Amino acid sequence: MAESMHFDHGTFVTDHIDIEGYSAATVSSATTAAQSGVLNEGVYDLWCTADTYVKVAPTANDVTSGTGYLLRANNTVPFIVRTNSRIGCIMSTATGTLSYHRVR
Numbered sequence: 001m002a003e004s005m006h007f008d009h010g011t012f013v014t015d016h017i018d019i020e021g022y023s024a025a026t027v028s029s030a031t032t033a034a035q036s037g038v039l040n041e042g043v044y045d046l047w048c049t050a051d052t053y054v055k056v057a058p059t060a061n062d063v064t065s066g067t068g069y070l071l072r073a074n075n076t077v078p079f080i081v082r083t084n085s086r087i088g089c090i091m092s093t094a095t096g097t098l099s100y101h102r103v104r
Helices: none
Strands: 004-006 012-014 022-027 042-048 052-057 070-071 077-081 086-091 098-104
Touching: 004 052, 022 086, 042 070, 042 086, 052 077, 086 098
Parallel strands: none
Antiparallel strands: 004 012, 022 098, 042 077, 042 098, 052 070, 052 086
């Protein structure tokens, strides 16, 4: 469900992001899974430098090509992260970096 906001000047905005107070971070991986630290609940944009399988869970370093969501290189996709979850990743063929930034 898309969020929407009304502003005093009459503009109607949907699918907005809110990055104030949030920093981007990375997880470096290769053909061995890696995971982020525990994250706060929110919506995070994820992008990567190589095709990557992604998992969001309290323990996410067990992600595989069979259990992860395939995030293609150079694409940004929003993911919901729940309280005390982590973002896990494993690259499909190469070393790369998964970046994430909380946007809501």
